Amino acid sequence: MGANLDIKSFPSCSGKELGVKISDAIRSDSHEYGHGPYSGHWAEKSNSRVEEVSLMMNSEDAQEYISDKACKLGPLLAIKTYRMPSVDTVSINKKLGELHMKIRALAEVAERRSLRPESIGMIALARAKAGKSSFKACEDCGSRLRIGRLSHNSCPVCGNLSFLLNASDEKKLDNASKKITALDEQMETLKKARAAKEANRKKPKNINDWFWTVGAWCGE
Numbered sequence: 001m002g003a004n005l006d007i008k009s010f011p012s013c014s015g016k017e018l019g020v021k022i023s024d025a026i027r028s029d030s031h032e033y034g035h036g037p038y039s040g041h042w043a044e045k046s047n048s049r050v051e052e053v054s055l056m057m058n059s060e061d062a063q064e065y066i067s068d069k070a071c072k073l074g075p076l077l078a079i080k081t082y083r084m085p086s087v088d089t090v091s092i093n094k095k096l097g098e099l100h101m102k103i104r105a106l107a108e109v110a111e112r113r114s115l116r117p118e119s120i121g122m123i124a125l126a127r128a129k130a131g132k133s134s135f136k137a138c139e140d141c142g143s144r145l146r147i148g149r150l151s152h153n154s155c156p157v158c159g160n161l162s163f164l165l166n167a168s169d170e171k172k173l174d175n176a177s178k179k180i181t182a183l184d185e186q187m188e189t190l191k192k193a194r195a196a197k198e199a200n201r202k203k204p205k206n207i208n209d210w211f212w213t214v215g216a217w218c219g220e
């Protein structure tokens with residue numbers, strides 16, 4: 001046996017008046033769908049309580065709340081439902097996604113140990129192998145290493161990441177990290193803007209403009 005989520009809305013009124021309206025609706029459902037306990041509608045709620053939920057919600061949230069919290073064969077939940085400003089965060093999320101991709105691409109190019117051929121480290125390794133010298137000395141540890149045996153751009157003895165990098169590589173790395181920092185800042189600003197919009201969404205446009213959302217899961 002399943003359950004049907006049956007939700008109805010009623011204009012704003014007192015809890016007592018709402019009780020009367022709900023009784024009418026239960027009678028009407030019993031008339032239409034039968035009195036049995038598994039009609040899938042409010043008929044089965046004839047002996048059950050109505051629980052008032054004192055949370056501010058918009059219509060979507062209220063329906064989701066009822067879907068989550070109402071128990072099958074449990075009481076009807078009644079929620080004061082407000083019209084909230086609609087919030088569009090789609091464009092912000094799209095922009096955030098684009099910035100994230102840009103940061104990733106920059107990080108991959110800049111990454112000295114990256115095995116990606118376009119990374120600055122791999123370009124430096126290829127350049128060293130194509131060069132005339134057979135040996136290269138590490139400025140950090142003084143080791144003299146055979147270039148032909150190198151498999152990555154850092155010093156295999158001390159791990160010096162700048163081992164094969166020239167001034168131009170270092171500058172490129174520096175620029176990439178500056179760009180990443182700037183993009184990170186843009187992302188932070190966008191995230192704050194999105195949070196502010198989302199906070200606004202929880203404030204009703206007009207506190208006096210509300211209606212009841214009432215419902216429960218009904219066995220069927």
Ligand SMILES: [Zn+2]
Pocket residue numbers: 138139140141142143155156157158159160
């Ligand atoms: Zn070294």
